[in-house]
Amino acid sequence: MSKLYKLAIIGFGNVGQGLAKILSDKHTLLNERFGVDIRIVAVCDLYKGSVADSDGLDPKMLLNSLEVEGNLKSLPAQHTTWNAQETIDNSGADILIELAYTDLKTGQPALSHVKQALNNGMHVSMTNKGPVALAFPELRDIAKKNNVQIGIEGTVMSGTPSLALGNEMLLAAGITKIQGILNGTTNYILGEMAAGLDYQVALTQAQALGYAEADPTGDVDGHDAAAKVVILGNLFMDLALTLADIDCSGISHISAADIAKASAQNKQWKLIGTVAKTATGFIASVKPEMVSKDHPLASILGATNAITYSTELLGDITLIGPGAGRLETGYAVIEDILSIHKNS
């Protein structure tokens, strides 16, 4: 009774490995309870190697190979030389899982992969913000024309179902404003600064914990959060935002004096992303704001994220959950697949 979904995974870093771990542990549950028989038929990673097998690849063997060999290159498989394009064209997959590294300027190479797959009649699930922040309206049109679906749950708050909540449950309530703590790295740093650390020390600590990249610019300057504001505005407010539309400032200029000022007012600095409809158009911003300590957002600590949808019929609805993580973002792909299954 269950439906078979064959996955081609492009990019096998943390998220791909998290997905493989979930499929290894939960394949039977997903099959029996949700009616989806999810199999990996191809994995293509620029550095770790490429394997494809129409009979399916055992996720446990993929993870073992990475652990033992550091790559996928000695795994037995029908095809071991395909690049990303060949994988998309030849693997026979139903869904492209696009997890390759992309930059926020061009969205490449993910953007090309996604278009190729949609034009081939494949569904797509992706967790990279790049293609979505840059070209979602265009991708949605291509998907519609080919009668396939695009899942993007992992682009905002990892597997915390922030987009499904808005899309499937709150849209009919009339969403008028969206606000949130959409970047875990900066939230962690601001929390440590409130506890007395210097900005530079807090940043180094965030890097040591794996929250911040070696080049932390995208996080601390607010661009990561701004890309999420673009996605939210375009999905839920019929806007056509680009990154240039976001009034964006980061946290690197926040001083010890700023921290002391907030503390004296019983407040806490938070990097807040906002998109709202106004009488004359919209506002869309990312900036540090002082939040009263008895406000729910003030209690969002460490790398946790939160989003508040203000709606006409329900007032404010807030969702709190992880904003990153291997299994957490891998689960976002599972949510996309379940949504594709439900809407097919």
Place this chain on the structure above:
Amino acid sequence: MSKLYKLAIIGFGNVGQGLAKILSDKHTLLNERFGVDIRIVAVCDLYKGSVADSDGLDPKMLLNSLEVEGNLKSLPAQHTTWNAQETIDNSGADILIELAYTDLKTGQPALSHVKQALNNGMHVSMTNKGPVALAFPELRDIAKKNNVQIGIEGTVMSGTPSLALGNEMLLAAGITKIQGILNGTTNYILGEMAAGLDYQVALTQAQALGYAEADPTGDVDGHDAAAKVVILGNLFMDLALTLADIDCSGISHISAADIAKASAQNKQWKLIGTVAKTATGFIASVKPEMVSKDHPLASILGATNAITYSTELLGDITLIGPGAGRLETGYAVIEDILSIHKNS
């Protein structure tokens, strides 16, 4: 292209009127954006009157009649004498909207209405906890046999999509524990007591604001929250709980000394409902607990509710939103209808 859904509404109090208001304001939006053409074909209320018309009843006229006449008795309609049973059998509705008063002991008369509708091949949406807390497994079986659906979003946290979040998004993540502030009246009273009011004064104030009933026992003794714990445990943990399984204590015994003790520890009393799987079975309880003031649940004020799902793959996911209200609970019915539409 849109699909017609004909509603028969039993019970036309606050929730029914909230639903009529939403349908009056949002009919076009729901039609164009979600593909559902929702029409009321019957309203039956023990005191306000009964009207049924296969051509549809204008929600604005229903509300006007209540405002001007205090009842529905002088509205023109094809049928004006049907009782609830006749309405369910003869109105030609696709969905029964069951909003009649029910008690938590027998679930009647709602339970009979719901069974009758399901056996007639109608979908059901209901916002009363009674039938769900008492007989959900049985109702689910009857629905399955008749190939129809039961929507119960409004039974927990009104229109805040707490059940859809668990059911459609978190079930696959492995729900291990659910905790929440599930009753707004007691949360309001505890907040006022923390601000210095005596229990009796805070309760009187809650009654004046319409939060608490004239007989507040169901709220302050924890039975309302306990019914919600039953629903959550049965929906998400494959349990077969009844109210007798809940270790339940309310807030009426909390003294000024208890309040002072929490305050001295920088904590806040909250009435917490919990259901969790354990090595030997389950725990299911409703009791006042002291929550640290920097915990997200401490910032839930007034009549707002919150629920935290602890999951294997995502850790803790918390949803905060209204727990009651005319439009808020009316919107829960809209969510049920959209879900019925999506899954049909």
